[in-house]
Amino acid sequence: MLLFRHHADWQQYHSRFPGPLAFVPTMGALHEGHLSLIAAARSTGARTLCSIFVNPTQFNDPDDLLRYPRTLEADVALLERAGCDALYHPEASDIYPAGYQMAHYNLNGLDEIMEGKSRPGHFQGVANVVHRLLTLLQPDRLYLGQKDFQQTLVIRRMIALEGLPVSTRVCPILREPNGLAMSSRNTRLSPAQRKEAGGLYAALQHTRNKLGNTPVPEALQGGLELIRQLPGCSPDYLALCHAETLEPLLTLGEPAVLLLAATLGGVRLIDNLLVPEA
Numbered sequence: 001m002l003l004f005r006h007h008a009d010w011q012q013y014h015s016r017f018p019g020p021l022a023f024v025p026t027m028g029a030l031h032e033g034h035l036s037l038i039a040a041a042r043s044t045g046a047r048t049l050c051s052i053f054v055n056p057t058q059f060n061d062p063d064d065l066l067r068y069p070r071t072l073e074a075d076v077a078l079l080e081r082a083g084c085d086a087l088y089h090p091e092a093s094d095i096y097p098a099g100y101q102m103a104h105y106n107l108n109g110l111d112e113i114m115e116g117k118s119r120p121g122h123f124q125g126v127a128n129v130v131h132r133l134l135t136l137l138q139p140d141r142l143y144l145g146q147k148d149f150q151q152t153l154v155i156r157r158m159i160a161l162e163g164l165p166v167s168t169r170v171c172p173i174l175r176e177p178n179g180l181a182m183s184s185r186n187t188r189l190s191p192a193q194r195k196e197a198g199g200l201y202a203a204l205q206h207t208r209n210k211l212g213n214t215p216v217p218e219a220l221q222g223g224l225e226l227i228r229q230l231p232g233c234s235p236d237y238l239a240l241c242h243a244e245t246l247e248p249l250l251t252l253g254e255p256a257v258l259l260l261a262a263t264l265g266g267v268r269l270i271d272n273l274l275v276p277e278a
Helices: 007-014 030-043 062-067 072-082 123-138 147-160 184-188 191-210 215-229
Strands: 003-006 021-027 047-052 086-088 142-144 167-171 233-242 256-264 267-275
Touching: 003 007, 007 086, 007 123, 021 030, 021 123, 030 047, 030 072, 030 142, 030 167, 030 184, 047 072, 047 123, 072 215, 123 147, 142 147, 147 167, 147 256, 147 267, 191 215, 191 256, 191 267, 215 233, 215 256
Parallel strands: 003 086, 021 047, 021 142, 047 086, 142 167
Antiparallel strands: 233 256, 256 267
16 A cells, blocks of 8 residues: 655656546544445445545544544554555645635535534535545545535535535445444543443434334434433434435435434544435
């Protein structure tokens, strides 16, 4: 696997190898969920590029930025094992050079609800860094994980706004044996907390099973009560939303998704579950 620290070096390499390029952007602390994106990208026969960049513009809490796990040596070993062709691991100055002005994207309100409400400016930072990465690296295909469902909609909106020539594929969530969605933040949970966190997925499943036979508000309230029963867990939201706009839904009949966020042991965890059309 080749390692690039500067986009100019990447461009020189990339210009010598025409053909499809599949790209997996990450912030590192890689796990099997990330590797499933690499596998999906490789399955097309395209060259596969991963990036590791802990993007400061998407952290509204400086302490959260400092606490974000950084495990480059282990990440490189995982990517090599997965057969990734190249890694882009830049300094911030390569992404945001002197004089760079942050763009503001019209995200149709996607950046102001749920995760955007709890983390002001987060999704504008995400849109900026992904735009920069796509511009610098010039992939043909972009692979994203469903766990960050709201983020996938933000990125697709930004790509459409900017008319970027890249297709996107959203890959399914990978889960721990107890149902906990794989996440780099899980490393900050104690073994006991990690076990308890499996109850978040159970709450999603319980809520989805109630939909159709129970009014939506009642089903959501029941799911929230299950989350509150998890030791040390505080829910932020559990919502049924349109799967393309994230507009709240009170009835089934359209493509929908259940989304939740909760804090457990000081760690913010998110998850989601698609809801089949009625």
